[in-house]
């Protein structure tokens with residue numbers, strides 16, 4: 001199984017970007033992982049929140065292959081402890097999925113079409129974070145999950 005992290009809009013936060021790259025580099029030892037960034041919507045200022053969500057949603061759905069499993073990162077999703085998340089990833093790998101796609105929404109979240117298409121929703125906390133921070137948090141949690149699965153001394157309960 002491969003994992004793709006799909007995000008909207010490039011990050012201008014260099015510190016975050018550098019940390020994201022650190023974990024991406026570490027993840028290479030465990031799984032095929034890529035971060036794909038959908039460019040910001042042009043003229044977003046002239047669009048309503050709803051229109052922007054819909055446009056972003058179209059781009060997200062266009063980016064998916066028929067066999068991808070789509071999981072949204074969403075404050076209202078299911079919360080896991082890190083060990084539970086590592087078991088969740090192991091089950092996904094066992095089930096023969098070709099690619100698991102985690103998606104991070106734009107400033108207003110996801111359109112209804114994206115919610116309809118998704119096979120699951122995961123929350124990293126009940127609090128709302130910026131889409132840029134969530135990139136770092138999910139990459140670190142995926143890395144943590146693999147160190148748990150390999151019994152490596154990174155995670156401590």
Ligand SMILES: C[S@@+](CC[C@H](N)C(=O)[O-])C[C@H]1O[C@@H](n2cnc3c(N)ncnc32)[C@H](O)[C@@H]1O
Nearest residue numbers: 073074075104105109123124125127128129131
């Ligand atoms: C600024 S938030 C959007 C918040 C918006 N209120 C919503 O309804 O989704 C941008 C994106 O970051 C991600 N995000 C923010 N906080 C999160 C959390 N606690 N757990 C998982 N994803 C989160 C989600 O993908 C969200 O669409």
